[in-house]
Amino acid sequence: MEGYYHRRRAAGELRPATEPAQPTRRTNDGATPRPPRRRNPFPAPVPSGPFQAALLYRLETSSYIANLNGMDWEYQLIAECVPTAAGITAHPLLYLCPPQVRYTRPNQCEGMLQSPTIEGVKEFLSGLRDVPLPAVAGRYFDAAFVLDYKPNYRARNVTAPAAVALVRKATHYQQGYLLLLVLPQNYQPRYRAANERTATAAVRAALPFVPAWLEQLSSAAPA
Numbered sequence: 001m002e003g004y005y006h007r008r009r010a011a012g013e014l015r016p017a018t019e020p021a022q023p024t025r026r027t028n029d030g031a032t033p034r035p036p037r038r039r040n041p042f043p044a045p046v047p048s049g050p051f052q053a054a055l056l057y058r059l060e061t062s063s064y065i066a067n068l069n070g071m072d073w074e075y076q077l078i079a080e081c082v083p084t085a086a087g088i089t090a091h092p093l094l095y096l097c098p099p100q101v102r103y104t105r106p107n108q109c110e111g112m113l114q115s116p117t118i119e120g121v122k123e124f125l126s127g128l129r130d131v132p133l134p135a136v137a138g139r140y141f142d143a144a145f146v147l148d149y150k151p152n153y154r155a156r157n158v159t160a161p162a163a164v165a166l167v168r169k170a171t172h173y174q175q176g177y178l179l180l181l182v183l184p185q186n187y188q189p190r191y192r193a194a195n196e197r198t199a200t201a202a203v204r205a206a207l208p209f210v211p212a213w214l215e216q217l218s219s220a221a222p223a
Contacts, residue, residue, distance in 0.1 A: 052161055052182040053088045054081035054206065056213055059176030072097045075178050079216035081209070088161070088182055089151060091115045091124055096167070096178070099127065113147060113165060125153035128165060129192065131199045140210050141166040141179070146199040148187035162187040164199045177217055181206055 057075035073096040084090050097112040109127035116122075128145035137144070149163040163182045170176030181202050188194045 050184050051082050051202070051206070052085040052184055053090060053180070054209075054213065055079075055084075055090050055180040055182070056081055056216055057094060057178040057180065058217055059170050059178070061170070061176075073176070078177075079213065081179075081213045081216070085182075087151070088149070089124070094124075094178070094180075096128075096165075110145065113145075122153070124150070126150065126163075129195065131164075131196045133166075134200060134203055134207075137166070137203050137207060140168065140207075140214070142169050143167045144199060144203060146187075146195045148189070149182050159186045161185070162195060162198050164202050166203065175217065177214070179206075179210070179213070 055077060056079040058078045060074045060076050061072075075094045075096065077090060077092050077094075080090055093116050095114050095116070097114060099109045099112055110130045111128040113124075113126050113128055114122060115124040126147040126149065128147050131144050131146050133141060133144040143166075145165040145167070147163050147165060148160040150158065150160040161182050162185050163180060166179040166181070168174070168177050183198065183202055185198050188198075
């Protein structure tokens with residue numbers, strides 16, 4: 001991704017004359033502030049295939065609870081694996097929930113992905129539609145879902161990016177996780193087959209980078 005990475009200036013190399021010197025900002029107490037910390041370094045090169053975001057979440061629910069039907073799974077954001085595009089929200093917490101009754105009609109919704117409800121307001125809510133998981137992805141994930149990634153789920157008749165949620169269930173030997181890929185293509189509410197093709201292509205484009213991304217789970221393991 002040209003533009004995200006720049007050549008590092010060698011030691012002793014002078015700043016070009018055309019480049020204006022950057023003033024040093026100071027806090028109120030006179031101390032020089034530290035540069036803002038990025039949530040995590042990108043563990044692999046940015047894929048050539050475009051992603052507006054690649055968000056890695058760790059399952060915080062116990063392996064026993066996480067395998068019971070009807071329970072909400074809580075995921076905590078661990079890493080932003082590629083630069084998150086402007087206008088895309090990386091929610092610190094997400095919940096994977098059973099579908100509401102009104103969404104249980106056949107072939108409509110297999111689950112719900114949502115942000116926490118704070119003071120009665122929920123920022124994000126989307127239905128999960130099951131899509132076939134490519135066989136080559138079976139070593140990393142158990143299921144794949146396609147969804148619309150709306151900034152505000154209450155907005156009607158608003159185009160939203162398509163996203164893919166890739167889930168690994170927890171076991172006694174491995175922690176669970178969720179990889180959320182936000183795509184540049186818009187979600188097509190009336191064209192399930194088109195969304196499935198979009199999701200499958202996104203999974204295949206991300207697979208070469210998944211092993212390096214998943215290394216963030218071990219480095220961010222809870223104490």
